[in-house]
Amino acid sequence: MSEKRTPLMAANWKMHKTLAETKEFFNSFLPKVENLDDRDILIAPPFTALALSKKLTESSSVILCAQNMHWEEKGAFTGEISPLMIKEIGINWVILGHSERRHIFGENNEVIAAKVSSALAHEINPILCIGEKLEERELGQTEDVLKVQLESVFGTLSQELAKKMTIAYEPVWAIGTGKTATPDIAQQAHAFIRSWLSNWFDSSIAQKVRILYGGSVKPENVESLMAQPDIDGVLVGGASLDPEKFSRIAGCKIIN
Ligand code: PGA
Numbered sequence: 001m002s003e004k005r006t007p008l009m010a011a012n013w014k015m016h017k018t019l020a021e022t023k024e025f026f027n028s029f030l031p032k033v034e035n036l037d038d039r040d041i042l043i044a045p046p047f048t049a050l051a052l053s054k055k056l057t058e059s060s061s062v063i064l065c066a067q068n069m070h071w072e073e074k075g076a077f078t079g080e081i082s083p084l085m086i087k088e089i090g091i092n093w094v095i096l097g098h099s100e101r102r103h104i105f106g107e108n109n110e111v112i113a114a115k116v117s118s119a120l121a122h123e124i125n126p127i128l129c130i131g132e133k134l135e136e137r138e139l140g141q142t143e144d145v146l147k148v149q150l151e152s153v154f155g156t157l158s159q160e161l162a163k164k165m166t167i168a169y170e171p172v173w174a175i176g177t178g179k180t181a182t183p184d185i186a187q188q189a190h191a192f193i194r195s196w197l198s199n200w201f202d203s204s205i206a207q208k209v210r211i212l213y214g215g216s217v218k219p220e221n222v223e224s225l226m227a228q229p230d231i232d233g234v235l236v237g238g239a240s241l242d243p244e245k246f247s248r249i250a251g252c253k254i255i256n
Helices: 019-033 047-056 083-088 099-103 109-121 134-138 142-154 183-200 203-208 222-226 243-250
Strands: 008-012 040-044 093-096 125-130 166-169 210-214 233-236
Touching: 008 210, 008 243, 019 047, 019 243, 040 093, 083 109, 093 109, 109 125, 109 142, 125 142, 134 142, 142 183, 166 183, 183 203, 183 210, 183 222, 222 233, 233 243
Parallel strands: 008 040, 008 233, 093 125, 125 166, 166 210, 210 233
Antiparallel strands: none
């Protein structure tokens, strides 16, 4: 039996927006999404803009999210931010394992698994990003790559904790390239991820976990992606920086 999952429309600002730009964004964005109560809207600003964003969105239902996190609570880790620091400013969501963290900053599955367990232990909801590179897709290895990425994280989690996860399927070849996966390609990968969850745990977990699609999502392609049965939301980079575009994405027509 399939369960109704609340759509999650998420923005990842990456290394963009000063405080002044953050303020400008929310001034324009919030009135445009005021009445959208059938879905969750989440924004991940850079660390420096999180506290201000929290204040600016106080009277809205927008969820704020960190873009990364260290697994330890404190220590000699220059340049890192701990789960306690995130929680202290009222943030309880974090993106982990983004392909830029994996491929530019060398984070491996083990590091990502440690971050996910730490987030869950601190009651921070992780959005775990997974996805294959172009050469892996071309070699027909997409499902093998996803399996390894899923197993390295979910293999360390109990069913209870697994339920709290959100997954973002982001094919690396579609991120920031303008090349979106077609709705069929995305649906195929999402269905694979859901069936993997069902086999590893059981179908109640598979039906509960939201799976977002990310990679060149725009106002023009969001509706056809959201119409797929296993796509429960989107994680948007480039197009989320513009309040007009992201409000059209967040407010798109959702039929399933
Ligand atoms: P993009 O980024 O929308 O700019 O392709 C997506 C992401 O990296 O989450």
